Amino acid sequence: MVRKPSHHLPWSKLVRLSTVGLTLALATTGCTHANAASQPPTVAPLSYRVLILDPIPFADPEKTPEGEARMFQPIAVTLITGKTDAVLVDPPMTREQTEAVAKWIEGSGKRLRAIVSTHGHGDHWFGTAMLLGRFPDAKAYATAGTIEVMRFHGNPEFRAATWDKGFPRQIPDAPVVSTPAPGNVLELEGNEVRFVEVGHSDTDKSSVIHVPSIGLVVAGDVVYNGYHQYLAESGTRA
């Protein structure tokens, strides 16, 4: 999440936040290129880009304490790319948002091979089935724990009382189509794309996506930037 939505971070804006630790897929304006010199020759160097979708209004008339219309926070979607193929992290929520992401993927010129979700909140996976219809070479993945949470949020009664109440007729049909990847690892052109389970973040059974070869962590909702974290599911142990 970032404070000011900005679209289509160019490849030249790839940022390495730490040279020794993890790199977070946050949209910042720093600029250094990932060092591909250490890659074995058979492994294609990867890159990534982040699309930030603008906040959208809730349909209900409830206001913020300041008397303003309530808005759903910006949504960050990440595309990890190799020479020809790509992995999408965290498809968005509404039909319109998902259509924008589909066009963004097509504009990358890469073949989408996988759609992965970091956790089970609908704004990180409701667009998955719609994207699979558009990109038939792709499969959807999440951890077994995240899939449990997806089923909870995708349950018709719960969805109607929460997600569809906030955004009526905006969210596509969203059957749970993700499956666990063997060992929670995918491969993208010789590079590992790893689910790392982190327990409760802004919901239970969350994960982050780690791509060791480029020091990338796509942090999902483990990290918020410039927005108040969603704490409604926090228990006494949080």
Ligand SMILES: [Zn+2]
């Ligand atoms: Zn979340």
